[in-house]
Amino acid sequence: QVQLVESGGGLVQAGGSLRLSCAVSGFTASVWNMGWYRQAPGKQRELVAQITVGGIANYLDSVKDRFTISKDSAKKTVYLQMNSLKVEDTAVYYCNRPSRLIDWGKGTVVTVSS
Numbered sequence: 001q002v003q004l005v006e007s008g009g010g011l012v013q014a015g016g017s018l019r020l021s022c023a024v025s026g027f028t029a030s031v032w033n034m035g036w037y038r039q040a041p042g043k044q045r046e047l048v049a050q051i052t053v054g055g056i057a058n059y060l061d062s063v064k065d066r067f068t069i070s071k072d073s074a075k076k077t078v079y080l081q082m083n084s085l086k087v088e089d090t091a092v093y094y095c096n097r098p099s100r101l102i103d104w105g106k107g108t109v110v111t112v113s114s
Contacts (some may be wrong), residue, residue, distance in 0.1 A: 002026030004095050009108030013087055013101050020108055022095030027102075030073035035098040036080045038091035038110075049080060050098055063089070085112045096098040 008020040020036065029036040049069040050058045057069050068081040078095050092107040 004102070004105035006093060006095055006105050006108040009093060009110045011111045011113065014085060014087055014112055014114050015086050016068045016112070017081070017083045018085065018110060019072075020082065020093055020110075022078040022105075024078065024095075027097075029071065029076055029078060032097045033099055034069075034071060034078045035096060036067075036069060036078070037093070037094045037096060038089075039107075040088075040091040043091075045094070047098060048093075051078070082110070085110075087112050087114050 004024045005023045006020060008018060010018060011055045012018055015017055015114045031053060033050055033052045034081065037045050038048050040044040048060050048063055051069045051071055059067060071078045090110060090112045092109050093105055094107040096102060096104060
């Protein structure tokens with residue numbers, strides 16, 4: 001069964017850090033580009049970070065130099081390290097395969113307070 005389970009969100013003060021995890025099952029994440037998305041209240045879902053099969057990462061301009069995407073193929077997990085968090089990073093965060101989306105997981109809520 002293809003499944004994505006996100007975790008690691010929470011409430012953090014501006015300037016703080018969180019590490020999100022995405023557990024992948026039902027397909028081999030190591031042969032797909034993987035991405036982290038977010039959806040803030042009243043806004044469309046957007047791709048925040050993507051990591052290619054070869055390990056090259058790309059980021060939304062607003063999170064460059066603050067967020068780092070990585071993957072552990074052995075653990076079938078994709079991570080998003082978020083540093084220097086800002087209030088505008090508040091959103092529900094999801095992972096998925098950008099090139100061929102699958103059913104979305106429940107996401108993990110990140111709330112950044114001022």
